[in-house]
Amino acid sequence: MFIHIGNDLSVLKSSVTCVINLETVSPSQKDVTDFINSEDEQGRLQYVTEELPKSLVVTDDKTYVCSLSASLLLNRLKSSESF
DSSP states (O other), X not given: OEEEEETTXXXXXXXXXXXXXXXXXXXXXXXXXXXXXXXXXXXXXXXXXXXXXXXXXXESSOEEEESSOHHHHHHHHHSSSOO
């Protein structure tokens, strides 16, 4: 089953390891900043939107920067429906 994460992109639901709410992360939280920088350096970071990012979707092989809220994405993950 797939989950829609923005624009025309869907990822395999079982590959999602976590969703990070960027709206609650402050710039001083160095661990999140370091993680994003590391993912970018490894070529694993992909921007799904050009809008203000609200969440990160971390999968087995990529990290996606999304404009969808973390709560919406989590609801889609919990749902049995495909988006």
